[in-house]
Amino acid sequence: MAIEEAPQTTDELAAASVEPRAARRYPVAPGVRLNVRSGPGTNYMLIRVLTYGARVPINCQSPGERVTGPYGTTNLWDNIGNGEFVSDAFVNTGSDGYVAVRCA
Template sequence: MSEKSEAGQAQSLAAESGFQTFPVAPGYRVNVRSGPGTSYSIVKVLPYDSYVSIRCQGPGTTVSGPYGTTNIWDCIGNGQFVSDAYVHTGTDGYVATRC
């Protein structure tokens, strides 16, 4: 499957989840971790141009990325977290309930 079709499929799955979806920073393949921090294992890597559905958010390791420096981590699935520094939510604060 090409990266473009993977991204389209990821966007469709995110939209069907019923949670608000947000784009991942363009040009980045973002690590998805098993918990809210860089010490947690990588469970998968998002393809370029992905969208994620944020189920809830919570504090974790502080990370610097294209959207600033933050300790907010977005739960995008069961045991799947990405740093909010790589997700364009339009704000530096929380946009979902706390985990």
């Protein structure tokens, strides 16, 4: 097993800090086709519906309408894309609180 060396020079450190990392994706509750909304609530426009077995990135989280789902009742909504939100009550994050920064 090879051991990877840490960057040593300033240029190597700068390059290492900007390398893209794979975004973590969280599973949507089994058997759920989840509605994607334009904002953090069911009163926002329906943009699309995710397929069964979908996994979503969480870019940021926002408080919004309180919703009950397989993972409890919450007012947290997950931003999964530009202007796309899903209720955190349907996403298995392993937490009842924020797992990402709060949306600006």
